[in-house]
Amino acid sequence: MRGIGVLLRRPGCPSPASASTLSSRRLWFSSTRSTHCPHQTQVTQQQQGEDVLKVSKKRQAEDKWKLPDSPCRTRFAPSPTGYLHLGSLRTALFNYLLARATGGQFILRIEDTDQTRLVHDAEKRLFEDLRWAGLSWDEGPDVEGPYGPYRQSERLSLYDEHANQLIREGKAYRCFCSPEDLERHKQAAHESGESTAYPGTCRNVSQEESDDRASRGEKYAVRFKSSDKPIIIEDILYTRYRKREPEEDFIIRKRDGFPTYHFANIVDDRAMKITHVIRGAEWLISTPKHVELYNAFGWEPPKFAHVGLLVDKERQKLSKRHQGVDMSWYKYNNIPPEALLNFAVLLGWSQKSGEPDFMTLQDMIDRFSFKFSKGDIVVSFDKLPYLHEKHFEHLIHQEPPNLPRVHRYLVNPIIDRFVDVEMARVETPEAALEEATVHNIPLKSLASPVPQMAEPSASAQEYMLHALRTSKSVKPDLELFLSQNRYAIWTIPDSVLSQNFDETPSLKHATLDGEAATPSVVMRFIVEQLSDLVSSKGEEGSAEEKQAETEEWTAEKIKPMVDSMVKAVSVSDPETGEPIKGAGGYKFLRWALLAGDHGPGLVSVMELLGRKETMKRLVTAYKVALDKEKDKKHGRIGSVAEEVAAGGITLALFDLFP
Ligand code: GLU
Secondary structure: OOOOOOOOOOOOOOOHHHHHOOHHHHHHOOOOOOOEOOOOOEOOHHHHHHHHHHHHHHHHHHHHHOOOOOOOEEEEOOOOOOOOEHHHHHHHHHHHHHHHHHOOEEEEOEOOOOHHHOOOOHHHHHHHHHHHHOOOOOEEOOOEOOOOOOEHHHOHHHHHHHHHHHHHOOOEEEEOOOHHHHHHHHHHHHHOOOOOOOOOHHHHOOHHHHHHHHHOOOOOEEEEOOOOOOOEEEEOOOEEEEOOOOOOOOEEEOOOOOEOHHHHHHHHHHHOOOOEEEEEHHHHHHHHHHHHHHHHHOOOOOEEEEEOOEEOOOOOEOOOOOOOOEHHHHHHOOOOHHHHHHHHHOOOEOOOOOOOOOOOHHHHHHHOOOOEOOOOEEOOHHHHHHHHHHHHHHHHHOOOOOHHHHHHHHHHHHHHHHHHHHHHHHHOOHHHHOOOEEOOEEHHHOOOEOHHHOOOOHHHHHHHHHHHHHOOOOOOOHHHHHHHOHHHHEOOOHHHHHHHHHOOHHHHOEEEOOEEEOHHHHHHHHHHHHHOOOOOOOOOOOHHHHHHHHHHOOHHHHHHHHHHHHHHEEEEOOOOOOEOOOOOHHHHHHHHHHOOOOOOOHHHHHHHHHHHHHHHHHHHHHHHHHHHHOOOOOOHHHHHHHHHHOOOOOHHHHHHOO
């Protein structure tokens, strides 16, 4: 294989109507000072009172959003009944951010009490996906910690102890009703239009009878004696929340010996010293149960924040059938995890106005607050490509570079695509080459790869990062990057150079230092100017030569030379004869170095290509121009030899690039 190596009334101007409604608010204001208003001559006390009120409300709101000053312990408590998805990742992220922003701890707890719905590889995948996303936990099943174990199935005795405590204290009772009895009651209640809630059949079983039946091995569940009035709970977003109906006597321990989610959840949140619970709004209706349990134990509940549910534009809950819900979709689409976190954090949380949407994980930690929005969050994926591009930009220009990530999300995917094209270029028969296109690159427009890309080595990765840094922007579409930068990666066939010369008539209407000049004269001037740039080279291929090439062939050194050189050249419109604005020399350089392709700045391209490849392209362009000017009957070699013999060009270059 030939050379294969290897992504919307101003403040102080209330309407007269609103001013009259404000008399009772004067109390807010004691000063008689008035402020000049350009729209209504003077601002009244009422108006100023309104301002004070506004400021006060704003401050109240800000206080509500403020994070506590003390370290928060938060947890992400997934059930291994499914994989991580956009909604659960967002919940994990909010909890992670609260812990990190306050210097607290983020805990991972596996809530596997519903043994009938376990998905065999869900736990493993949860770990992998959270790690991939970059959300590290301080305590969890695999890292342990002071309040473990962190898998609920390993904490059954703790739940038993607590259920027994509630039974002993008369706050819970054993329920011996069979599932069939319960189902029969439900059906009958449903048919007669009555409440299907548990009727409390076993509430009145005496303690002795209960103990006796239990000791004889009769199967039972444990039910909590709920209060007969709905209780009020507090929530950071909803402030105070109360359900219309009281809770039924809900089960806290199932007949199979496992605790219910509600029970294990509160026992663990208490045992693990969780201070804040941020979770989806679907859990809001369960929270009164939780708070009743906390009250029964005499424990203070953690602070709750129930964040809006993610819905689609039709207000349907986001589910598996929606694209962009599974983590695998993000992986498949080569979206860096930080871009996904950035996208997720903006779903129902907002930062101070004026802050940019682009955020690194550290920015999210630094800016995090309780400024959540209530109600459903309509997810639009429109912002994702923008964030994707911004995170690419961040990865490319980060110093020092995060090499594993740059390689994983940019360099390696581009190299993979490069290999696709290169394989096809090498293997496609000559006759089919004319029509063949791979990743939107016509194969006939390519010659062999540049030497830096010829080997499947670290240097190809390094070269590709340099190419990425040279590029003005890198869109999520890495194939676009490849095609727009094809001549940073492959060399240019003479036929393409020749054709682009024919398609760029202004090249034939140039002046050099004010005098009309043929394209070859201009190219010769360019070659000569640049050939002096690297002074000592040592032996070809020697370490000394390589060092001179990298140290002396830098954008900083090339730029002044190119600036003065390109100004000496101007080109004019072949039809109007008007000079084309901008330094004409750039036209020649773009033709010679990139076959006229638009793209990055030419000085950066020259630095990227290196001295040797740059000079080689300039000399080749010179030869092509000369050929065009000579009698076509003479071959190119002959013409160049003639010119060289006339002493027109640095001979050494022709030795290098015969
Ligand atoms: N295990 C519950 C879930 O799967 C946790 C809910 C909560 O955070 O309390 O979402």
